Amino acid sequence: MTAKFVYFFGGGSAEGKGTDKQLLGGKGVNLAEMTNVGLPVPPGFTITTEVCNLYYKNNLKYPDGVADQVKEHIIRLENLLGRKFGDPLKPLLVSVRSGAAVSMPGMMDTILNLGLNSQTVDSLAKETGNRRFALDSYRRFIQMFGDVAMGVPHKMFEIALDHRKEQAAKRLGLEEAKDTDLNEEELAALVQDYKRIYQKEKGSAFPEDPYIQLWGAINAVFGSWNNPRAITYRRLNDIQGLLGTAVNVQSMVFGNMGNASATGVCFTRDPSSGENIFYGEYLINAQGEDVVAGIRTPQQITLHGSRTWAKNNGVLEENRKKEFPSMEETMPEVYRELVDIRNRLEKHFKEMQDMEFTIQNGQLFMLQTRTGKRTAFAEIRIAVEMVEEGLIDEKTAVKRVNPNNLPSLLAPIFDGGELTKAIQEGRVLTTGLNAGPGAAAGKIAFTAEKAVEMAKKGEKVLLVRVETSPEDIEGMHISQGILTARGGMTSHAAVVARGMNKACVAGAGELKIQEEKGILSVKGQEFHEGDWLSIDGFTGKIFAGKITTQPSEIEQVFINGTMPLTQSKLASQYARLMGWADSFRKLKVRTNADTPHDSAVAVKYGAEGIGLCRTEHMFFAPDRILAMREMILAGTESDRRHALDKLLPFQREDFIGIFKAMEGKPVTIRLLDPPLHEFLPHDEKNQTEVAKSLGITSDEIKNKVEELNEFNPMLGHRGCRLGISYPEITEMQTRAIIEAACAIQKSGKQILPEIMVPLVGNVKELIHQKAVIMKTAEIVLKEQGVQLDFLVGTMIEVPRAAITADKIAEVAEFFSFGTNDLTQMGCGFSRDDSGRFLPMYVEQGIYEKDPFVALDQEGVGEFVRIGTTRGRTTKPNLKIGICGEHGGEPSSVEFCHRIGLDYVSCSPYRVPVARLAAAQASLR
């Protein structure tokens, strides 16, 4: 007895079922599933992946029985449909598609209309009453089969087509003709051209026998499993353990067989708003391609939808009824059947579906159903409402929302009225990449310096640059949004903007920017510095002039408190969903915040503490920088201490403010980290000014700047190396932290300061700094007469620290992985320089994602894993978190959950992302 190699679907049931994915592939199992659910699916069969496996094992020979089983199933298909391969009256036409268990670019995709030959093309013409269509289908089949299955160079068909199009252009008096301009005669001639090409290239005539066509297609699918692109794809994506691909052979249906035929796409709910109404479009006497091509205006499926559409497009009800009637009106029976299918599918999949259907002579066929794409707003509404409807449980709802979509919900939006007006007025200039969600409007600044200058005057600024670089950070920070002409979704501008939660449109190639001249030109229009421009980071659209923006409803409700919760459906659905998420997650979520304001915002977004408070940012404020510079320029310890004494009250007040905002929560404060030269002025003008303020010569400053200059500042004199060189800095910072905590405690509130020593690579560094901290803390606590709980721990950001974490854990009371620096040192990439090669690396698949965006789990993640394991070997309950920017990136959050970290920490606006991602990780 031979094995079963072929599985049938059709006639109300399928031999395969939903769990057979390994054997039938993704597409095959989906067709079987739809059939089993009772959908009217065009019947067909699947040749299993097992066949592919044996084919390769057996030196490119099929196992015994496959040929017979395929033949049997063709006959079964013929009998079911009352059609026959090659039949001059009712020919059977099929599609042939590949389909492995994992979707895989590089393999052969689709051959349609297999079964057409010089006779059956006439039958198709008769059946559809459309000879042009039949000929076009035939020439497409010859091309697909010749090119994809038989390796005839694509180019040759293109040349022949171009030749016929020139002919058509001449006939029509056009400069250039489109495919659709070819008439029946030209198409018939093209079919002959194609056949000649095939004959010449393959040395034999294009096959008339559908069985020969079928086996050619099947061979091509199995052959494509091991073509170089597919092999590379599997290797790069680490896809292992698959048997091979399956082959799906399915009967063709046509929506263009006359006015009782149609084709369409529909969603079980509105994919834009998420509202629970049936939504879709259809076209009578048309094929799927016609809907996509946009030549005819698709009509609405429901009467309600049709009327709304007419209203929005200024179409009178009379005309609507005549020209654009809904399917509910034109094909009420089929419509009812479709509504019924819609209801059944949502019940079955418990998820919003995106369906494709074709109506052939009044008979409805479902070609596909899949989870429907939707906007971020629809996503959350559908998830929450499906729980309310009892369709799914809360866990499922939490899993359904993509955490990366949450920032879109928090970002500012354009005023609806003004936006519509701008579009109507034709103020859309061009479209770039929607690199950072949110709406922004501001006056153009072409340099970061100018942006800062304008912002200081209180102006709203839009930073417009060819591309941004690290020096632009300050300018990006104070701008409303960022617009660049060059760069992709992972360009510097895009990455930084998303990190700052700024609206960003990147890579708008049509913009011509002359930064030095201060001119932006686009399609003949010119804009200058100070002119208003608006950008839509959701869509990538760029508008001339100003469009008023407003905060998102969620921000208005939860952060600003300017809108009551009851007034916003979005905000209350968001709150429900996040509540569920919080109840499922195990990972705590903290925030990276350096100011009382950021801390307060983060708490409102659900932060459970501060994971990284960077003290150095505090030194840059105008009232502190001078004392900081005095400290750096000091020649002796006593001069240094004198300057530090001036900084102490500032630091203490900053910490008091942050501690108040974080009442009762842990606050991790990192001691001074950056190299000291970052605090000194680097240009002559500023050096002179600062020298004057400090009463020294500008040469002294210049010399110090030169003395502190480093070849590789990333690997230089920074982090705890500063605190070890100048313990008095650590003393001052410890004093500020402990005095602030004492003040909070005296006011009857609680706080848990966690003092974090940066850039430790060797436990002895931590021993040194911990001794300084403990001694200082002891003195301060005695002075203040206070008992205080606080921890001393370290960043794990130097690779050496990760692999000697067992030793470091003997001294550290907590770890926080600084995955930014760990990526830089672990992978040997300077973040600021990696723009020269990292985009290429991501493009070539050397790194799947930019490792500064999503944690490189195989490499940097391995450091985190080793560090965690070794640290907890020494201290099983060691508190461990992550405070790199990865803390707000879902796949990285899942990794942190999986290896058992206690918390992640991210920027305030990413806190909801991390909360949701942590919940999903916990549910997986």
Added chain:
Amino acid sequence: MTAKFVYFFGGGSAEGKGTDKQLLGGKGVNLAEMTNVGLPVPPGFTITTEVCNLYYKNNLKYPDGVADQVKEHIIRLENLLGRKFGDPLKPLLVSVRSGAAVSMPGMMDTILNLGLNSQTVDSLAKETGNRRFALDSYRRFIQMFGDVAMGVPHKMFEIALDHRKEQAAKRLGLEEAKDTDLNEEELAALVQDYKRIYQKEKGSAFPEDPYIQLWGAINAVFGSWNNPRAITYRRLNDIQGLLGTAVNVQSMVFGNMGNASATGVCFTRDPSSGENIFYGEYLINAQGEDVVAGIRTPQQITLHGSRTWAKNNGVLEENRKKEFPSMEETMPEVYRELVDIRNRLEKHFKEMQDMEFTIQNGQLFMLQTRTGKRTAFAEIRIAVEMVEEGLIDEKTAVKRVNPNNLPSLLAPIFDGGELTKAIQEGRVLTTGLNAGPGAAAGKIAFTAEKAVEMAKKGEKVLLVRVETSPEDIEGMHISQGILTARGGMTSHAAVVARGMNKACVAGAGELKIQEEKGILSVKGQEFHEGDWLSIDGFTGKIFAGKITTQPSEIEQVFINGTMPLTQSKLASQYARLMGWADSFRKLKVRTNADTPHDSAVAVKYGAEGIGLCRTEHMFFAPDRILAMREMILAGTESDRRHALDKLLPFQREDFIGIFKAMEGKPVTIRLLDPPLHEFLPHDEKNQTEVAKSLGITSDEIKNKVEELNEFNPMLGHRGCRLGISYPEITEMQTRAIIEAACAIQKSGKQILPEIMVPLVGNVKELIHQKAVIMKTAEIVLKEQGVQLDFLVGTMIEVPRAAITADKIAEVAEFFSFGTNDLTQMGCGFSRDDSGRFLPMYVEQGIYEKDPFVALDQEGVGEFVRIGTTRGRTTKPNLKIGICGEHGGEPSSVEFCHRIGLDYVSCSPYRVPVARLAAAQASLR
């Protein structure tokens, strides 16, 4: 029954033995051992480390029985010596010393002359016939006991002493008096001063009772075990598992009791030449301090030595006999006894000994014997000759020679006659640190640029700088030697000079160097650019003028072939020893060499292949750099290929030369590694010149330099990132390598090229580059019609590569750990910037040694270990080496042996070091 807490030694035998180190401590076990060997050791006893342990465990109380046992042993000592504690005629005087199993600074050291009081001081005066000595001994005892044992501030004794010295100065009419100027009266008064100080500070009189003195001293020793310095020392040096310190109480002997008394130091062989003759010095009627103080000229022990000394110092035989007679002449019986002891000790320890002895009234006492320090020349001679004498075996001989001493044997030396003359003429200017062994003479250059300029004219240059920095490398390279005014043994100059095997004297603080003015002044003398100066890197001495240098005998014999082997005892002993070493070692030793010349030298020093051939050095030569720059400035791939075509023949010829020198051996060639901007001129003048040569504007070059400028070049666009950006570079280099190998093979010789891809962090990078290499190689081999074995592997120098080595090993055919970069990235230190903190780190013990000199085994070594383990999990026989500069550092070589690497690779002059270190590792 109580335990045994006290162990006696004396009267011909000891209760302890050589294996009791844990219990008796290092000093105690040494005294027992000498006693047991039959040496006349002043008797005494050791209180065990167990007592120390119990003392601390028991809350600072001694276990029962200790007091009784100490008393019993004092009585035993009294009986043996016929002396008594506090006896007015024959008082027993003892020393008390600490001594743990590991030598440990920070603990109490020594109290001498314990037992002296107001009565016994007179007895000592009578017995020695030297009242001044007795009083001086007493006041020293009071001070030591008061300060060290009882915590009286040292300062107070100093003030009293200064006061009495002023008195003596007045008496002698001197401006300032020395300790030795104090007469009996002044010393007697000082004793009273000291006693008053003690009374005031401690509130009780200085103890007269020797038992009270003894217990005070014992308490002090045990107390010092846990003082902060000792605790810190143990923590920093990771000393664990010790019980505590022992206390050694030993009877005093005196060499100053008249003309039948003496004291001296001797060696079983000549510590300078290593010759097997008895060598030593003594002084009649003197104490050890007198020998050290250098007030009297010590006399030789042997008659032979005495005569040689007299000849060298121009002393007539008559005067010698009268004024400086040998001990062989003055004390023939004691001399014979000493010779006998010398012979017994060498037989017993099978090692050259350094002995201290005292003769008290004609009776010889051995105070110490230990392995004697010797010069590098003596070390090798003693080791080889002891084998020839049958005293030790070859393995022991190999273990006896410090590999770090070998470079001294290979370094150039001064012409002996000229050196003596220079010393006699008083041309020694000052002395600095002997930072790089070897003699050098050259004309002064104060900048690296000037040095290069002078060297180009064929002049011998000595680079003289306040301190060197990475930009000076080229200037250092062409100089004969390097002299700096600032910096220690691990300063940039010192480290780089040793790496280049250049003579270097560093940190000569008396030099005043004004680089910009071109003036060097020292002790009133001035030198200018172009003046001759000579430096002795063995001793640190700096000489005015030129002293001719000559290559070492080993270089003359083995490298230059200018001296026959038979003529050099050193060279033949060196050859024997290295032969033995080679027979014991398992680790292979390769070299880092970029030129045929270096390769040839390395082979002569025993290199078994090239572990690192840096191809970029080849591009810097004047005839190539232009094509290299053209390549970098190329705007298109085809322009780049055009420039690469010009470079190809150069590279191929270089490889042919290297392959010839390395015939039959493996040669690992690293593909282009440094960032491209290193090849471009950075100053305006050169930019203009180069622009002219290339026929472009200097702005084009300037723009390119700016474009290529990086924030952290160490972590930038370099290594395989270049080869992935510009595969044509990899193609050209592969072609050059394979074509060169084909040429060698066609000439009937063998070579194994190993192509090494640098800076791989992710296996996909290696996959990419290996594909380019294999494709190119296939083409070339087809063109050449040759079959060739070659390997493709990778540097493991990025931390990520080490921890993902299992994946990388799937593609790599060998690994070579680049521990320089691995240290930089693993520890987060930029080598060029680490001067600001690393010296401090080493000083504070954060890193035991500079991790760029000796592999940081705990951290960077752990990367190497993980990388090796994971790599061999995938490929059990993976060939693995190390090619950082650590490959020539003994402790690092031992580490490489221990974790099972196949080879180390180091600079040609370090090859012998690595061979010997590898043998020692294998024997350990």
